[in-house]
Amino acid sequence: MKIVLIGLCLAAGLVQIPAAPTNNPAPAEGVTVEPAATTPATAVETPAQRDARMAWWREAKFGLFLHWGVYSVPAGKYGNRTDYGEWIMNSARIPVAEYQAYARQFNPVKYDPALWAKTAKAAGMRYIVITAKHHEGFAMFPSAASKWNVVDATPYGKDLVGPLVTAAHAEGLHIGFYYSQSQDWNNPGGAKSGFKEGDGWDPAHKGDYDAYLNNVAVPQVRELLTTYPIDILWWDTPMYMTPERTARLANLVKLRPGLITNNRLGGGFGGDTATPEQFVPVTGYPGDWETCMTMNDHWGYNAWDQDWKSSTDLIHKLAEICSKGGNFLLNIGPTSAGEFPPASIARLHDIGQWLRVNGDSIYGTTRGPFPYLSWGVATRKGNLLYLHIFQWPKAGRLQVPLQNQVKSATLLAQPGSSLPVTSQDGQIILTLPAQAPDSTDSVIALEIVGQPVTAPLPSAGAHATASAWLPGSEPANAFDGTGEKRWRAPANVKSAWLEVDLGQPVAIGAFGLDEPDVWPRLHQHYTLEVAEGAGWRQIAAGKTQGHGVCQPLAPVTAQKFRLTMVCEQGSPGVAELQLYRAE
Ligand code: GLC
Numbered sequence: 288m289k290i291v292l293i294g295l296c297l298a299a300g301l302v303q304i305p306a307a308p309t310n311n312p313a314p315a316e317g318v319t320v321e322p323a324a325t326t327p328a329t330a331v332e333t334p335a336q337r338d339a340r341m342a343w344w345r346e347a348k349f350g351l352f353l354h355w356g357v358y359s360v361p362a363g364k365y366g367n368r369t370d371y372g373e374w375i376m377n378s379a380r381i382p383v384a385e386y387q388a389y390a391r392q393f394n395p396v397k398y399d400p401a402l403w404a405k406t407a408k409a410a411g412m413r414y415i416v417i418t419a420k421h422h423e424g425f426a427m428f429p430s431a432a433s434k435w436n437v438v439d440a441t442p443y444g445k446d447l448v449g450p451l452v453t454a455a456h457a458e459g460l461h462i463g464f465y466y467s468q469s470q471d472w473n474n475p476g477g478a479k480s481g482f483k484e485g486d487g488w489d490p491a492h493k494g495d496y497d498a499y500l501n502n503v504a505v506p507q508v509r510e511l512l513t514t515y516p517i518d519i520l521w522w523d524t525p526m527y528m529t530p531e532r533t534a535r536l537a538n539l540v541k542l543r544p545g546l547i548t549n550n551r552l553g554g555g556f557g558g559d560t561a562t563p564e565q566f567v568p569v570t571g572y573p574g575d576w577e578t579c580m581t582m583n584d585h586w587g588y589n590a591w592d593q594d595w596k597s598s599t600d601l602i603h604k605l606a607e608i609c610s611k612g613g614n615f616l617l618n619i620g621p622t623s624a625g626e627f628p629p630a631s632i633a634r635l636h637d638i639g640q641w642l643r644v645n646g647d648s649i650y651g652t653t654r655g656p657f658p659y660l661s662w663g664v665a666t667r668k669g670n671l672l673y674l675h676i677f678q679w680p681k682a683g684r685l686q687v688p689l690q691n692q693v694k695s696a697t698l699l700a701q702p703g704s705s706l707p708v709t710s711q712d713g714q715i716i717l718t719l720p721a722q723a724p725d726s727t728d729s730v731i732a733l734e735i736v737g738q739p740v741t742a743p744l745p746s747a748g749a750h751a752t753a754s755a756w757l758p759g760s761e762p763a764n765a766f767d768g769t770g771e772k773r774w775r776a777p778a779n780v781k782s783a784w785l786e787v788d789l790g791q792p793v794a795i796g797a798f799g800l801d802e803p804d805v806w807p808r809l810h811q812h813y814t815l816e817v818a819e820g821a822g823w824r825q826i827a828a829g830k831t832q833g834h835g836v837c838q839p840l841a842p843v844t845a846q847k848f849r850l851t852m853v854c855e856q857g858s859p860g861v862a863e864l865q866l867y868r869a870e
Pocket of ligand 1 (some may be wrong): 354371374523524564580586
């Protein structure tokens with residue numbers, strides 16, 4: 288029963304800084320990411336105006352990310368290595384002239400934007416974000432600001448992004464652009480991760496960062512925002528972005544009223560959406576957020592990468608993200624010929640089929656009321672709770688830790704069906720058919736009376752202590768019910784423990800751990816113990832990737848729990864530790 292959830296949750300966490308992608312040896316130097324919130328451009332908005340601007344995005348839930356550029360020509364291979372992605376130029380330190388030669392082979396004659404938009408629509412996606420310019424600096428649009436663009440540098444010679452905007456709109460989809468504002472590995476002066484400002488691995492890189500901003504980034508963003516009717520601008524890896532430099536770009540945002548931006552511009556510009564990359568935050572985030580994720584291990588096309596996530600895994604991630612109030616931006620790296628890889632198409636097809644039956648449980652939903660469910664996740668739309676059952680109970684009996692009266696329970700796969708509901712010990716019990724209608728995720732719409740009432744989380748607000756902490760990072764922060772504030776040990780401490788007293792013995796069946804949003808990521812060895820007699824007994828142990836952990840436990844009844852964290856780099860920290868009741 289728990290195996291899927293282990294897999295599902297282990298990838299989860301809380302760090303919001305854009306991660307170094309696969310094969311990028313070092314994180315983008317100087318990267319800082321603002322918490323999504325108010326922006327200079329939107330600060331004058333009333334909350335109601337902001338809600339109106341964000342409405343379509345919050346309803347949409349599911350989008351397609353496209354990483355497409357000149358890097359699709361080497362397709363991941365340089366020298367005898369075949370594990371590069373869109374970072375290939377930087378990771379392999381390819382000289383500018385050599386890299387620019389790839390563009391002469393970039394001729395996507397099979398590119399069919401109408402087909403791409405139709406494929407996204409059929410997959411149930413409601414918006415697209417395409418790389419208008421990635422870190423390689425290559426503009427996928429005609430640009431007067433740099434010759435390093437699709438019209439001037441390729442045999443194809445035509446705009447690539449404009450036709451997709453038109454095609455997306457024809458399908459009723461929203462569309463936005465990713466634009467790498469700081470990093471630019473071809474235009475002189477652009478930031479090069481791993482190098483000092485103005486520097487790079489090729490003498491041709493030498494240049495002034497401000498001149499690059501003024502002569503390339505600012506004019507190109509202006510070109511994009513004045514030429515194309517887009518709804519999203521997706522910034523990335525904010526290197527060297529002082530507030531003054533940021534303002535030059537942030538001021539352009541108002542060129543397109545209604546534009547939604549992410550939190551990666553830097554320099555104090557919060558943007559609208561937080562951007563957890565390649566993971567699902569264990570406790571979600573309070574505001575608008577969007578997990579972006581690859582289907583295999585690369586954003587850009589890699590012909591050798593066959594490490595595909597299964598369709599089941601991707602459907603679970605979509606449901607889990609929605610259950611925590613986020614959006615899912617799922618990536619495809621098209622080939623240099625202009626096609627989606629067949630494995631990506633197959634996954635889109637499966638997700639689309641599932642959404643055709645179960646879309647009501649995704650679109651327009653908000654965070655579900657349960658911090659943890661042993662059998663799946665739940666989303667919500669007013670007084671409708673959508674129970675996503677990943678593990679169909681063998682005995683046909685589903686326990687839902689909810690105290691409300693239930694008006695009806697219907698399987699979305701069997702409209703008109705009505706499942707028997709009883710209640711017992713403050714829980715709702717549903718009687719299910721023997722067979723799951725969908726072995727991936729069968730969804731039940733549960734109509735309840737009033738606001739959802741759940742038992743309080745035993746660890747939230749419980750008495751906490753720790754072996755050490757930094758002023759302002761007290762142990763209680765790790766039990767405040769959200770991942771916003773943290774417990775953190777002082778800088779010189781490598782091993783520290785955090786203890787919680789639940790006030791009385793409680794039967795615990797799982798735990799969730801969010802880690803602080805810091806770079807480099809905290810890779811922490813954790814050990815969870817319970818107080819027994821005069822000592823402690825270990826009940827779980829492992830290592831994090833800086834993205835937190837959520838893990839079922841062999842049920843244990845105890846009052847005091849202790850989490851010991853050992854950090855190889857940085858000092859131990861926990862943004863939130865939650866102990867979930869055994870069912
Ligand atoms: C990162 C990477 C990049 C990828 C992106 C997606 O910051 O630098 O290659 O485009 O995140 O979120």
